[in-house]
Amino acid sequence: xxxxxxxxxxxxxxxxxxxxxxxxxxxxxxxxxxxxxxxxxxxxxxxxxxxxxxxxxxxxxxxxxxxxxxxxxxxxxxxxxxxxxxxxxxxxxxxxxxxxxxxxxxxxxxxxxxxxxxxxxxxxxxxxxxxxxxxxxxxxxxxxxxxxxxxxxxxxxxxxxxxxxxxxxxxxxxxxxxxxxxxxxxxxxxxxxxxxxxxxxxxxxxxxxxxxxxxxxxxxxxxxxxxxxxxxxxxxxxxxxxxxxxxxxxxxxxxxxxxxxxxxxxxxxxxxxxxxxxxxxxxxxxxxxxxxxxxxxxxxxxxxxxxxxxxxxxxxxxxxxxxxxxxxxxxxxxxxxxxxxxxxxxxxx
Amino acid sequence: xxxxxxxxxxxxxxxxxxxxxxxxxxxxxxxxxxxxxxxxxxxxxxxxxxxxxxxxxxxxxxxxxxxxxxxxxxxxxxxxxxxxxxxxxxxxxxxxxxxxxxxxxxxxxxxxxxxxxxxxxxxxxxxxxxxxxxxxxxxxxxxxxxxxxxxxxxxxxxxxxxxxxxxxxxxxxxxxxxxxxxxxxxxxxxxxxxxxxxxxxxxxxxxxxxxxxxxxxxxxxxxxxxxxxxxxxxxxxxxxxxxxxxxxxxxxxxxxxxxxxxxxxxxxxxxxxxxxxxxxxxxxxxxxxxxxxxxxxxxxxxxxxxxxxxxxxxxxxxxxxxxxxxxxxxx
Ligand SMILES: Nc1ncnc2c1ncn2[C@@H]1O[C@H](COP(=O)(O)OP(=O)(O)OP(=O)(O)O)[C@@H](O)[C@H]1O
Ligand SMILES: Nc1ncnc2c1ncn2[C@@H]1O[C@H](COP(=O)(O)OP(=O)(O)O)[C@@H](O)[C@H]1O
Ligand code: SF4
Ligand code: SF4
Ligand SMILES: [Mg+2]
Ligand SMILES: [Mg+2]
Numbered sequence: 085x086x087x088x089x090x091x092x093x094x095x096x097x098x099x100x101x102x103x104x105x106x107x108x109x110x111x112x113x114x115x116x117x118x119x120x121x122x123x124x125x126x127x128x129x130x131x132x133x134x135x136x137x138x139x140x141x142x143x144x145x146x147x148x149x150x151x152x153x154x155x156x157x158x159x160x161x162x163x164x165x166x167x168x169x170x171x172x173x174x175x176x177x178x179x180x181x182x183x184x185x186x187x188x189x190x191x192x193x194x195x196x197x198x199x200x201x202x203x204x205x206x207x208x209x210x211x212x213x214x215x216x217x218x219x220x221x222x223x224x225x226x227x228x229x230x231x232x233x234x235x236x237x238x239x240x241x242x243x244x245x246x247x248x249x250x251x252x253x254x255x256x257x258x259x260x261x262x263x264x265x266x267x268x269x270x271x272x273x274x275x276x277x278x279x280x281x282x283x284x285x286x287x288x289x290x291x292x293x294x295x296x297x298x299x300x301x302x303x304x305x306x307x308x309x310x311x312x313x314x315x316x317x318x319x320x321x322x323x324x325x326x327x328x329x330x331x332x333x334x335x336x337x338x339x340x341x342x343x344x345x346x347x348x349x350x351x352x353x354x355x356x357x358x359x360x361x362x363x364x365x366x367x368x369x370x371x372x373x374x375x376x377x378x379x380x381x382x383x384x385x386x387x388x389x390x391x392x393x394x395x396x397x398x399x400x401x402x403x404x405x406x407x408x409x410x411x412x413x414x415x416x417x418x419x420x421x422x423x424x425x426x427x428x429x430x431x432x433x
Numbered sequence: 434x435x436x437x438x439x440x441x442x443x444x445x446x447x448x449x450x451x452x453x454x455x456x457x458x459x460x461x462x463x464x465x466x467x468x469x470x471x472x473x474x475x476x477x478x479x480x481x482x483x484x485x486x487x488x489x490x491x492x493x494x495x496x497x498x499x500x501x502x503x504x505x506x507x508x509x510x511x512x513x514x515x516x517x518x519x520x521x522x523x524x525x526x527x528x529x530x531x532x533x534x535x536x537x538x539x540x541x542x543x544x545x546x547x548x549x550x551x552x553x554x555x556x557x558x559x560x561x562x563x564x565x566x567x568x569x570x571x572x573x574x575x576x577x578x579x580x581x582x583x584x585x586x587x588x589x590x591x592x593x594x595x596x597x598x599x600x601x602x603x604x605x606x607x608x609x610x611x612x613x614x615x616x617x618x619x620x621x622x623x624x625x626x627x628x629x630x631x632x633x634x635x636x637x638x639x640x641x642x643x644x645x646x647x648x649x650x651x652x653x654x655x656x657x658x659x660x661x662x663x664x665x666x667x668x669x670x671x672x673x674x675x676x677x678x679x680x681x682x683x684x685x686x687x688x689x690x691x692x693x694x695x696x697x698x699x700x701x702x703x704x705x706x707x708x709x710x711x712x713x714x715x716x717x718x719x720x721x722x723x724x725x726x727x728x729x730x731x732x733x734x735x736x737x738x739x740x741x742x743x744x745x746x747x748x749x750x751x752x753x754x755x756x757x758x759x760x761x762x763x764x
Contacts, residue, residue: 139621239711253712283484283648285709285728288692292708310622313651313694317701336698354626356655358678358693359700359764366655368627372591388623 095320095335098130101272101304102151102189105165109143109150112158118376120146122328123402128272133298133305135315135336138325139373144308147325148274152191153181169271187217190265194277196257199264200249207233207245210264217268232263235300236293255286262293269301276308291318312351316340324348327374327384330403334411344406344413344421346389383415391417439610439642440473440496440529444505447491451717463716465491467666468505471644473610478636478643480657480674482650482689484713487663489646490534493612496644497531498522509610527557530603534615537595540587546573546598547583553605572601577631593624597631604635610642617652629655650693654678662686665716665724668743672750678764682750682757685725690763705762723754731756 109121121143128134136144150161166173210229233241236259279287298305322339324332332345343349353367371388380387386396406418447466450459466488473479494500498514506513533539551565570580576597603611617625647653660677662670670683681687691707709728722740726732745751
């Protein structure tokens with residue numbers, strides 16, 4: 085079966101670092117199985133920024149954590165394929181996964197305190213990360229830690245290395261966590277809502293820094309966010325998720341200017357923009373995101389979709405349903421979506 | 434909108450003690466709000482923007498007299514709120530309401546929504562259960578819920594529905610002014626727009642005034658007639674919506690605008706970027722002179738020595754900066 089999420093037009097010619105095919109992750113709970121991720125496929129190439137965007141609960145974090153084996157024991161992860169630089173992560177042992185995690189794929193979280201130990205000095209934590217993965221002396225590791233703090237723009241890095249996480253401001257903690265994540269020069273950085281808790285001026289600093297680090301390390305960045313503005317500014321490619329499924333995958337310009345999924349289009353129309361004149365009423369999406377325990381039949385978006393037709397509550401669309409010759413969209417009527425999107429984005433200046 | 438001034442804050446200061454040491458004595462004070470003056474006319478929306486900790490919520494609570502100002506005063510319908518006797522304040526309270534950021538924390542989890550909404554009608558207006566009940570059903574419909582929702586508990590509602598309940602509660606007593614403290618920040622983007630539209634519609638129908646406190650400049654710009662920008666407890670710039678969004682003169686306002694992502698890739702590529710260094714300093718020990726100077730790219734010795742006053746240079750667009758100027762292509 086062809087897998088459009090995986091084979092959608094690559095943005096770079098870079099090496100395929102990660103490729104995931106048909107990932108399904110569910111949680112076993114008392115209320116029943118929660119299908120948090122339902123058949124997600126994608127690839128990340130060296131050099132690119134892939135954004136994963138969707139509302140809270142759409143399965144963004146679970147997708148990332150499934151790859152890194154960071155989920156609780158109630159999680160059941162299945163996939164047809166999960167390759168890290170050609171090596172199957174599904175078949176790798178716990179020890180190998182631990183090695184990949186941190187040294188080859190590093191993760192940055194929304195809440196830096198979840199990754200930093202409050203009892204240890206920041207410099208020591210970064211040095212330990214290096215010592216776990218690399219055969220260097222303690223002294224070398226300590227000086228690399230200071231170098232990393234400097235790289236992420238922390239002033240007086242040598243002095244700061246000797247301080248505890250609570251002595252840092254929110255933005256500095258986020259930078260310290262990033263310093264720890266990049267300490268072993270990972271090939272892929274997965275950042276899960278790295279700026280959601282930060283003020284916009286600090287968000288701008290952190291995003292700029294992530295882009296710079298990606299280039300300096302010659303790596304790739306997978307950015308998870310709910311903010312379409314952040315996506316527009318930073319990504320090469322975008323994957324839009326809704327209720328555990330991918331609904332649209334394409335280059336940033338394709339997704340914003342040649343939108344093919346009604347959910348993506350509705351999201352873009354519902355946002356107030358800094359550059360609109362504040363006169364037009366916004367177009368809200370009716371209803372609310374569904375509970376995963378009671379997913380609507382057929383297309384999960386059908387109860388909220390402005391284009392819904394009879395077929396939508398019967399058949400489940402996949403990324404091929406939008407038809408050939410376009411970027412992938414999981415909608416039977418994708419052709420009706422494109423066309424008037426230009427008046428949504430770009431038409432408001 | 435009319436010229437009648439409904440609410441007026443004059444040089445409002447709010448300080449909180451910082452306790453420390455063994456005896457938890459007051460060791461310092463935080464100036465959460467420092468000499469803020471704003472004016473709200475009937476039917477108008479005044480937006481207040483600024484980053485976390487700049488004093489928005491504190492100002493909001495002072496404006497509705499839930500906190501007493503350390504200095505300065507708030508006049509509502511011409512009367513100084515902190516000088517009012519409880520009975521007179523109770524009377525004013527009907528027309529001066531607040532909606533809080535977290536709609537869940539502000540609803541009693543053990544009370545049915547209908548009872549929560551009927552409470553102000555019984556307490557303030559002395560209405561009997563049946564009359565209040567009918568009014569509650571009306572209110573629910575007005576905020577886009579349905580009459581049956583009256584029998585449900587808060588946990589049975591989504592975030593956006595709870596926020597609508599919070600708005601319904603504020604509306605129950607027919608207020609003339611509502612302070613909205615981050616009313617849509619906790620909501621998913623797809624449902625935010627519905628609440629924003631509801632607020633606009635209610636304002637139109639009921640001729641309400643709003644003070645809209647939020648960190649999201651896109652939402653504030655969408656709803657506000659006038660906007661005040663706060664930094665570390667001070668208003669640094671005030672103007673009408675277009676003055677602030679297209680002709681900002683304060684470096685902080687400019688950096689805020691330039692940092693807000695716009696969901697339009699080409700726009701993002703062509704905008705001018707101002708990336709500030711460092712974080713917001715602590716409000717316990719704010720910088721001398723201009724409070725923004727530790728992050729300002731234009732700061733001079735004068736900025737450290739002399740605090741810039743909020744001066745109107747003739748366009749009804751006051752700016753607190755020694756070197757105000759317009760920068761293009763921020764948005
Ligand atoms: N009760 C209190 N005691 C001590 N300090 C307080 C108190 N309430 C607020 N502050 C301080 O006053 C300042 C302003 O806080 P406030 O909550 O008004 O900010 P805000 O602009 O609403 O921020 P946010 O965007 O995070 O909601 C902060 O430094 C805060 O820590
Ligand atoms: N440990 C867990 N047990 C049960 N359900 C979970 C667990 N972790 C996540 N989920 C559910 O999986 C879905 C996707 O979650 P998540 O990936 O965290 O969403 P987001 O897109 O906001 O990152 C949500 O419905 C969430 O409630
Ligand atoms: S498949 Fe049908 S319901 Fe689903 S997005 Fe397309 S038109 Fe809407
Ligand atoms: S007064 Fe000086 S430091 Fe303050 S904003 Fe103006 S130029 Fe910057
Ligand atoms: Mg998440
Ligand atoms: Mg607040």
